[in-house]
Amino acid sequence: MVFPRGLALSPVLFGLRIVLAVSVVCPFVAEERPTDSQSGLSSPGSSWSVPGQVVLGGLFPLHDSAPDRRSLRDGRPEQLICTSVILEGFQWAMTMLFAIREINMNTNILPNATLGYEVHDTCFSIPRTITIGLGFMQSKVDHVAGAKSQYCPHAVIGPYASKVTDVLSMALGLFLIPQIPRSICSKPCMPGTRIVSLRGQPSCCFECVPCTSGEVSNITELLIRGNSYRDIQPQAIQQPLDHFDFNCDKTIPQRFWVNTNFWNQRCGPVFLYIGGESKVSHLNALYGGQVELARKMGAMVVVSEHRFYGKSKNPEGITDSDLKFLTVKQSLQDLLLLQKHIIQTYRLSSNNPWVTFGVSYAGSLSAWLRQKFPSHIFAAVASSAPVKAQLTYDQYQMVGRAFSDFRIGGSSECANSVSQAFATVDNMIEKNEFQALKDTFEWCIYTDNQDDLASFVMNLATPFITAATYNNEGRDRTVAELCEVMTNRSLGNSYQRLAAIIKTHLPSRLPCMMNSANADRFIYSNHQSELRAWLYQKCSQLGFFQECNRTLDCPFSKLLTLDVNMQPCELFGLNKEQLQAGIDEINMEFGGKNPPASRIIFVNGDVDPWRVLSVTHEIAPLLPSIMIPASAHGIDLNPSTINDPQSLTSARKKTKRILEGWLKQLSCSRW
Template identity: 30%
Template sequence: MLHPKGLCLPLVVLVCLIAQSSSLGFRNGRHMNGFLGQPSSMPTLQRSLDVEDLWFEQRLNHFKPDDTRTWQQRYFVNDAFYRNDSQAPVFLMIGGEGEATKNWMREGAWIHYAEHFGALCIQLEHRFYGKSHPTSDLSNSNLAYLSSEQALADLGNFVSAMKRQYNMADSQKWIAFGGSYPGSLAAWAREKYPHLIDGAISSSGPLLAQVDFTQYFEVVKASLASYKPECVEAVSRGFAQVEILLKHMIGQRNLDEKFKTCTPLKDSIENKLDIANLFENIASNFAGVVQYNKDNSPHAKITIDQICDVMLNTTMGPPVTRLGAVNDLLLKQSKTKCLDYKYDKMIAEMKNVSWDSEVAKGMRQWTYQTCTEFGFYQTSENKSDTFGDRFGIDFFIRQCMDIFSDRMNGKFLEQAVAQTNKYYGALKPGTTNVLYVHGSIDPWHALGLYVSTNSNTPAIYIEGTAHCANMYEPANCDPPQLKEARNKILKYLAKLLDGYASFASFT
């Protein structure tokens, strides 16, 4: 029987501690330390498990046979539930665009699944993230070895080696787990390495690469409106008032005060890139809250309910003042003193190639992947829309060019995204034994497979849940539809792992 005992308690640990004036806390739909937060630190039987850093010698370039360079890739193992027989499965959690964390080896829904099926749990850190450093720095020439294709080849090489190391029988099945970008990787690992990966649970994974991700803020608005439609109206009025106040010096000083800007706006009013960055930062306050709303992770400390209550509190003043109050909440959450919107400073930070830099926690690397493989740029280009027209696609392509290379222009990115979709199949994956899980609140579901009539590519769409919500440690107060989704995942795993016809309810 599976009986998660987690309680819905206030979360006091933040995984997103950023510099005192950094503008990189939440960018392009990604928190500073990655899309997937740590588990919620709720008490479980696994909390005392000692997890060691283990290292695997990996090839630098899997696609050039005469390149013999190698590096050390980090991984973790939890064998507490491993039955170690010819039918015992192996659960492989795929690392993503942030440091792999040991807490995921102690808790999370997949650990409960492992206990039920007697599985060996392994987590492999993604190349160029966390402590898995294939090269001496993050220079452009070294980042050429950072791609989803190389990461999948890492997985294939690693799985083959682990099968030998553990003397595993051919009958032992490997199931890949991943959330967000690793959710995509889990599905693609099954597609590209079906002889090694027998099935996958792909949570909140975008399958469609897209340069101009216009749907992102459409879902943000719909998610805010699900609380109260008036919330979106208040946000719209707030952004319109920002535009009005920017037009004169008194208004600019007013905005400096309301949003605690690090640099007076009068010094930047003629710089369109600075102003675009300002608007994108303010919009990201709402995007970050929506993306992680009530998902049992540390990212979810502030909820849609809270920010909409602020936006609808007319006693606080006009909507622009309420926008500033929401900004205050997010500054305090990230322990940041002021809103840094200066474009050139952001670019300078992102150009730092040292492993010791703040951007080396994943932001430089992930931005490189978006510029060379995926796009995924969350734009707002309509003047009459809620978030205005200040950060269109040209703003993000300009960042690719300024950070990395002039050659990463719009044409280059369009071609790269088209190649990604062709290689992986986008929303028409040519694979089987993959379960796709998405939440309706999560803006990323718009690029995922969340509705399917094909039994080979089943999908679970969870109303009212956010990014990767099904992956976190279950809690008694989780909504019924989330509990039901975890039960469906358990049933699907039983189907993949032949011989497990009977199983307990995951409640």
């Protein structure tokens, strides 16, 4: 399993070089001490350690935190419990441990000494971080007093945020414990802004100021009309866990954000940006196509988070008993109640029509909400929306065709090279050449298990699937960049070129390739995991599974069968027949690619593999379809850039023109 891109190794390696230069202020630690590392990295609030002569403390948010509802119910001071896994924090910790291991293995870097570590899970909690920091200081006091202490850090790496770093550094400094934070007082500026130094502050402290007109930028709006990150705070309402059972009094929180900076209260519309199969944040109320349209059209922006994703879930997470409430119908009812709350809070009237926006699955929700509740929702924009639920579709074949598309840097030579490389891998698996595969692709552990091998070939395919789906969106390498490697004959044959791509794909994620079906199942079993929620939705109602049929132009491994990809559905006791029944219900309810609806704009990129499940041509006068040439998934709702192709700019202008035309029909109109 390959995790998403995270922190590169260089910052931590640089920090460790600083540690080697500082004075050793604590006695060397040579003895091993008890630790709860046996519980595993995934255990909330855990810590793990290895003894060494120079010991580093680590403070990383491996989990998020939430209030313990029991303490609130009992009237005790609010207590926090560790909840969902934060992959980025896990990557930071793994980066530190990998760097330490590399240094210890190279005696030229640190001769006659070894590095140890004591890493703690801060659970993204300031009180917990400070408490752990106080424990570091107490260890130093014990040493100074001559008492035996199990641990004394020579330096501390972390924590995660500037405001915590400031407080902790002042305390650690008194005990001569140097600190290597991710940042001192400022987070990196987002694209579209420039750095302005703060007078009297260190050079690493700065403000992020939006670029003026004409400056190079790939995000156009950041601080508009005095708006800043801190101005848009998360809010939450309690939603019924089951909207259709009035005897069920259990609730679930739903987070949302509101941006009123552009809003014309008299006639301004409300743009509801719907969150889908991942968490959302205040950034969705500050950036993106929906925000740029809101500024031009005087709209309020409301951002909603989907139930069971992000922090829109109860502390116990996604339990087996609650999974049945993770449905499309329940989610649509959440949006209706949120709309009612916003109308009451901001005293909206019929002069403030609602327009929904969404990308991918959330794009389908955008269309379905307008379709089922036309008296509540005036219009909808559905970007890359797979409105047709389907057991399996030819995503792999679509990806293969993208790598032969000359418009985005593909070629027939590239597509053939990809196909030949995976054919070689399949041939080696058939011949049981597992050690050679391990050496070439840097497996973490040797395996000949068929489930693990399926995970392995999926890892090999991931860079190509990501490139085709999100080409030129800045998420990863592009089709052109991968094709440049796959057609570079100086790197050897196609198999060796594939290895070159994977080796450059790994360092930004993990030091080796983890091919473990059990690890995947563990994540799907984690009640705090968003991947568990999305898998259940796919297994119960949506499908969207893929299979590789090499006779139908699939360039990847033939091990990627439908049965293999659906195997995790067994965790929920769901089989193919039950899923097909759920798919049929969704398509019967909403009409698939022929929805009986109006005033919905379907936008797709003609390179996006998901387009085959969306509406790609105008099926009715009030159901326009916009197809963007040589574009990928959801790109129209990305922030605009000066490098956007004319076709993308034209598509956004067309969306605006259509919405304005519809809004002109209203009695209170300024269009």
